Amino acid sequence: MDFKNQKAIYLQIAEHIMNEVLSGRYPEDSKLPSVRDFAAEVEVNVNTVARSFEWLQMHDIVSVRRGLGNYVAEGAKQKIESIRREEFFTEQLPELFQAMQALDIKIEEVVTQHSAYVNQ
Numbered sequence: 854m855d856f857k858n859q860k861a862i863y864l865q866i867a868e869h870i871m872n873e874v875l876s877g878r879y880p881e882d883s884k885l886p887s888v889r890d891f892a893a894e895v896e897v898n899v900n901t902v903a904r905s906f907e908w909l910q911m912h913d914i915v916s917v918r919r920g921l922g923n924y925v926a927e928g929a930k931q932k933i934e935s936i937r938r939e940e941f942f943t944e945q946l947p948e949l950f951q952a953m954q955a956l957d958i959k960i961e962e963v964v965t966q967h968s969a970y971v972n973q
Contacts, residue, residue, distance in 0.1 A: 862897060863902075863905045881925050881926070881930060884924050912936065
């Protein structure tokens with residue numbers, strides 16, 4: 854994995870796992886790699902991956918089955934989409950509005966560009 858400086862590594866790992874769930878690599882109710890295996894795969898400390906899994910558990914994306922490991926929780930895909938929508942509206946959209954204002958871009962121009970993008 855290629856990590857960025859602006860976000861904690863454990864959150865970047867959690868995002869990576871969420872992307873894998875959304876892509877279907879890890880379907881709901883499937884077993885995830887062990888913390889140790891995943892740490893070796895992404896070349897980070899085991900504690901960092903454990904923290905990622907804890908974050909995912911806290912957000913009901915991963916569930917722990919005692920003695921069996923970590924599994925993708927039922928409804929995880931919907932939870933991830935909800936988290937991503939919230940991030941979009943609270944983080945990304947305000948940045949977009951700020952850029953639009955700085956560049957004097959009107960919403961009508963954005964709607965036109967969006968329509969062209971969707972109709973490709």
